[in-house]
Amino acid sequence: MSSRVLSVKSSLIEPDGGSLINLVVPDSERLSREREASELPHVKLTQIDLEWVHVISEGWASPLKGFMREDEYLQSLHFNSMRLKDGSVVNMSLPIVLVIDDEQKAKIGGSSDVGLIGPSGDPVGVLKGIQIYKHNKEERIARTWGTTAPGLPYVEEVINPAGNWLIGGDLEVFKPIKYNDGLDHYRLSPQQLRKEFDKRQADAVFAFQLRNPVHNGHALLMNDTRGRLLEMGYKNPILLLHPLGGYTKADDVPLDVRMEQHSKVLEDGVLDPETTVVAIFPSPMHYAGPTEVQWHAKARINAGANFYIVGRDPAGMSHPTEKRDLYDPDHGKLVLSMAPGLEKLNILPFRVAAYDQKEKKMAFFDPSRPQDFLFISGTKMRTYARNGDNPPDGFMCPGGWRVLVQYYESLQAEETSKPPTVVSV
Incomplete structure (x- = not known):
């Protein structure tokens, strides 16, 4: 996917990777992209998944362009960083991943792309060039928190109930994420x-x-x-x-x-x-x-x-x-x-x-x-x-x-x- 990058730079400090990632498709392309996505197998996002879509799409995790594939995930998990193609290193201490279960994996089958559906059923975006790989929960928890003791809030809320597979790929988002809570x-x-x-x-x-x-x-x-x-x-x-x-x-x-x-x-x-x-x-x-x-x-x-x-x-x-x-x-x-x-x-x-x-x-x-x-x-x-x-x-x-x-x-x-x-x- 050829993601758009923004030329906006504060003179104070460059974004990681040199350019700020923006994964929201132009308004002129939104309807056609949504139609294409409707034909794809889809993954329904939780509210917390949607928050991560928001984070990735606006460039907070630049130069990350989507949910992590396996090589990005392992670098994040084991080294707290990622090495870019030019040899430079950017910090990436938390795995930013999307979890699916056995049933969702079977529905995706051999498709190279999947649609992303929001918690309320609205189309959110597409994950392209996907890779599905094993979600070793114990290793993820131990390396992220330094313990597998019960009662870690994010683990109990997000990881333990989730599936046994991770799906990574390049993200396209149809429009900016809004919450309509008076705080946007x-x-x-x-x-x-x-x-x-x-x-x-x-x-x-x-x-x-x-x-x-x-x-x-x-x-x-x-x-x-x-x-x-x-x-x-x-x-x-x-x-x-x-x-x-x-x-x-x-x-x-x-x-x-x-x-x-x-x-x-x-x-x-x-x-x-x-x-x-x-x-x-x-x-x-x-x-x-x-x-x-x-x-x-x-x-x-x-x-x-x-x-x-x-x-x-x-x-x-x-x-x-x-x-x-x-x-x-x-x-x-x-x-x-x-x-x-x-x-x-x-x-x-x-x-x-x-x-x-x-x-x-x-x-x-x-x-x-x-x-x-x-x-x-x-x-x-x-x-x-x-x-x-x-x-x-x-x-x-x-x-x-x-x-x-x-x-x-x-x-x-x-x-x-x-x-x-x-x-x-």
């Missing part, structure tokens, strides 16, 4: 983000990913990073505040609530709207620690960011069966500083922020007076909001906190309104 205007593609950075005349772009509401400790880190870049001689560093918008585990705060909370942070002036771009990163979340944080950093290269902020235990989670962190909290930033294919990205490790009970505000942790600092984890923050308790003054802007409290109040109202379960003996 935040889903800026890498091409759109690069144009926005150039429009703002950015001479540095620093990306910050999170999947939690923004508290004043996060804001301290982001504002401090901008100050550091100004001290380094940059004149107009722009922050890309880039929350993850794909699949997240059940106890994470939903995307719409997070986006409303983020808007309050800008309204309250905690972050400067003039120097901040807020957009949604459409990738699903794996919670795979140092392996996954490489993917998060690599994707931001394609969006035009040349600096990436990394903190404690990025993309990490608690061990699913033991009372400990699944990953060493320092390994994410260490891995990013050494990862193959990320050499052109500037990694900015940040200092730990906590609530300074003496100064009544979020501040960088001072090891000379540890007794003065209160660490408020995401879990603790959600517990405060769920119980209707207020965090210490200065932890989060009032408008942002109200959004969280109202969300948990609505959850409790839903629980209260549910009819009781009747068990007959």
